Each structure stands twice: as structure tokens, then as C-alpha cells.
Amino acid sequence: MKSSLNKILIIGGEGYIGSVVVNYFLEKGLKVDSFDNLTYKNFNNVVTNNYNKNYKFIYGEMSEIDSLVKFKDYSHIILLAGLVGDPITKKYKDLSIKINENQISNIISKIKNINLNFIFSSTCSNYGLRDDLSPASESDKLKPLSTYAKSKVFIEKKILSLAEKSNFIPTIFRFSTAFGLSPRMRFDLTINQFTREIALDRKLKIYDKDTWRPYCHVRDFANILYQCVTIEDEKKIKFEVFNVGIDENNASKSEIINRISKLKKNIKIEISNESLDKRNYVVDFSKLKNVFSVEEFLSIEFGILEIFNMVSKNIFTDSETSEKYGNYMVSNIE
Numbered sequence: 001m002k003s004s005l006n007k008i009l010i011i012g013g014e015g016y017i018g019s020v021v022v023n024y025f026l027e028k029g030l031k032v033d034s035f036d037n038l039t040y041k042n043f044n045n046v047v048t049n050n051y052n053k054n055y056k057f058i059y060g061e062m063s064e065i066d067s068l069v070k071f072k073d074y075s076h077i078i079l080l081a082g083l084v085g086d087p088i089t090k091k092y093k094d095l096s097i098k099i100n101e102n103q104i105s106n107i108i109s110k111i112k113n114i115n116l117n118f119i120f121s122s123t124c125s126n127y128g129l130r131d132d133l134s135p136a137s138e139s140d141k142l143k144p145l146s147t148y149a150k151s152k153v154f155i156e157k158k159i160l161s162l163a164e165k166s167n168f169i170p171t172i173f174r175f176s177t178a179f180g181l182s183p184r185m186r187f188d189l190t191i192n193q194f195t196r197e198i199a200l201d202r203k204l205k206i207y208d209k210d211t212w213r214p215y216c217h218v219r220d221f222a223n224i225l226y227q228c229v230t231i232e233d234e235k236k237i238k239f240e241v242f243n244v245g246i247d248e249n250n251a252s253k254s255e256i257i258n259r260i261s262k263l264k265k266n267i268k269i270e271i272s273n274e275s276l277d278k279r280n281y282v283v284d285f286s287k288l289k290n291v292f293s294v295e296e297f298l299s300i301e302f303g304i305l306e307i308f309n310m311v312s313k314n315i316f317t318d319s320e321t322s323e324k325y326g327n328y329m330v331s332n333i334e
């Protein structure tokens with residue numbers, strides 16, 4: 001039997017999702033070590049949490065993580081780090097495979113025989129282009145289209161192949177496309193990007209307007225991860241895969257525009273016939289609901305409103321520019 005919740009290591013703990021998760025866990029009184037290489041100069045939380053005795057920041061590259069942390073010190077490891085999304089993994093394909101496949105694989109090999117919980121953040125992008133809009137469930141065939149999603153499927157398979165051959169307790173979460181406020185803001189995500197452009201009265205070009213996808217607020221990922229690390233019956237999560245989101249937050253891009261346009265008159269939209277991103281999938285979340293509570297999950301409208309209000313106050317202007325990767329934002333692609 002694994003010992004109970006002790007200290008949690010969050011790899012990628014300073015990212016868009018990670019920094020919200022770290023804060024959520026600290027609010028709940030958990031002990032968190034955050035490991036990150038601050039790719040995007042995303043050090044806001046490092047400064048804010050510096051004096052919190054339950055928080056420790058460990059700066060480093062995933063490739064050298066085992067010389068910087070002792071995995072055995074943790075009851076839970078959550079892996080959020082990597083190069084995230086289609087544009088950046090397309091632009092830096094070899095590097096992304098090195099990070100998102102080789103480095104993560106190495107970590108899994110090193111922890112698989114330790115009696116700890118491991119949570120891997122995968123993506124609903126693994127469903128890729130589906131034949132119709134019937135909701136995809138966890139056991140459906142995966143059709144990853146991008147290097148990004150192919151690497152996620154590669155790691156999922158590696159984890160699942162270790163059932164009966166390891167001592168760890170892994171759980172795979174396929175996150176919906178995120179939205180909402182975070183200390184490390186991302187505006188290369190559909191809802192955040194659309195809302196910002198409209199709030200700033202800029203012209204917004206929409207590609208693939210009728211493609212569907214599920215969306216989920218960043219804080220709800222933190223909520224689910226918290227429920228997962230505090231769960232009593234580990235059989236429910238051991239070697240399990242869950243889609244993370246709620247049915248009501250499946251939406252097409254046109255629908256998102258409709259909702260944002262309620263906040264502003266005379267919005268400037270150009271519909272492009274060019275296709276940048278063919279992914280089209282609606283996702284089923286009933287498995288998640290059977291194990292976890294999703295009653296407090298936030299709506300797309302909630303996210304639109306909070307982003308609209310922040311951006312209207314001129315907060316978060318150039319957050320998608322990284323010294324290392326230049327301007328990595330292309331357009332509304334996770």
C-alpha cells in the first residue's frame with residue numbers, strides 16, 4: 001500500500017495550468033515543490049510564493065531532473081511540463097519530440113518502480129479529426145493529427161503498457177482546451193485569444209469556424225487534480241484515463257464568437273476559408289463525472305467575462321512572446 005498524501009512534485013508547475021494548480025494546492029494547505037525551467041520567463045508565482053513555507057521552487061530542465069530532485073521524497077508527481085500546442089511543436093519538431101517523448105519517458109522509467117501516484121496531463125486533441133460529432137469517450141480510437149498530440153499518445157501508451165509491470169499508480173487526464181486567467185497567461189488558446197482581440201477592438205480572423213472542441217477553465221483542472229491527489233479509493237484512478245471537462249463546454253468557434261459578441265457591439269470579424277486546424281471533436285465526460293465532482297466547473301461565459309474585464313483594463317499585453325521561442329502564437333490552436 002502507498003503511504004498517504006505527503007509532498008507533491010509538480011513538473012511544469014509554473015506554466016499556464018501549473019501556476020493555477022500550485023496556488024490551488026497551497027490554498028488547500030498541501031506541500032508543493034514546483035519544478036520548471038521558466039521557458040516563458042514565467043516567474044510570477046515563484047516570487048509570490050517565495051515566502052510560503054509549503055512551497056519550494058526548483059529551477060531546472062527535465063533532462064536533468066533526477067540530479068535535482070529525489071523522486072522518492074514525493075507521494076505524488078504531476079507532470080505538466082513540455083512544449084505545448086501545435087504551433088510550437090511544429091516549429092521545433094525535433095526538440096519537442098526530445099522533450100515531450102524522450103525526457104518524459106525517461107522520467108517514467110525512473111519512477112515506475114516507486115510506490116507513488118503519477119498524473120500525466122494528456123489532451124483531448126488526441127481525438128483529432130472525428131468522422132462525426134458523436135461525443136468521444138476514453139475508449140474510442142485516437143487519431144492524433146499533430147506532432148504535439150502524437151507525442152501525448154506515445155506517452156499514454158508507454159504508461160498503460162506498464163500495468164502489472166510497475167509499482168506506481170498512474171492516472172492519465174486528457175484535458176480539454178483550457179481557458180481562463182492564470183499568473184502565466186496564454187493567449188494562443190481559442191477563448192482567451194478571441195476574447196482579447198475583441199475586447200481590444202482588433203480585427204479577428206477566424207479559421208475553421210465550424211470546428212468543435214471541448215473547453216475547460218484552468219481552475220477546474222486544479223480542482224480535478226486536487227480531487228485526484230486526495231481520493232480515498234485509489235482503484236478508481238489506477239491506470240485509468242479520464243477526459244477532463246464538462247459536456248456543456250463543448251462548443252464550435254462560431255458559438256464562442258456569438259457569446260463574446262454579447263459583450264461588445266460592432267465586432268470586427270473576418271471569416272477565412274483557409275483551414276489551419278482540422279481538429280473537430282466533441283467529447284464525452286461521463287467517466288469523469290462517475291468518479292469526481294464537476295458541479296462547480298466554470299462556464300465558457302464565465303471565462304469570457306473575466307478575460308474581457310482584465311484585457312479591457314490593459315492587463316496582459318505581450319504574454320505570448322518568449323525570448324527562447326520568439327512569438328510562438330499563430331492562431332487559436334491549443
Ligand SMILES: NC(=O)c1ccc[n+]([C@@H]2O[C@H](COP(=O)([O-])OP(=O)(O)OC[C@H]3O[C@@H](n4cnc5c(N)ncnc54)[C@H](O)[C@@H]3O)[C@@H](O)[C@H]2O)c1
Binds near residue numbers: 016
Ligand atoms: N493549455 C491547454 O489548453 C492544454 C490542453 C490540454 C492539455 N494540456 C497539457 O497541460 C500541460 C500544461 O500546459 P500549459 O498550458 O500549462 O502549458 P505551458 O507551456 O504554460 O506550461 C508548460 C510549463 O513547462 C515548462 N517547461 C517546458 N519545457 C520544460 C523543460 N524541458 N524542463 C522543465 N520545464 C519545462 C515551461 O516553462 C512551462 O512553465 C501540458 O502537458 C499540456 O500538454 C494543456
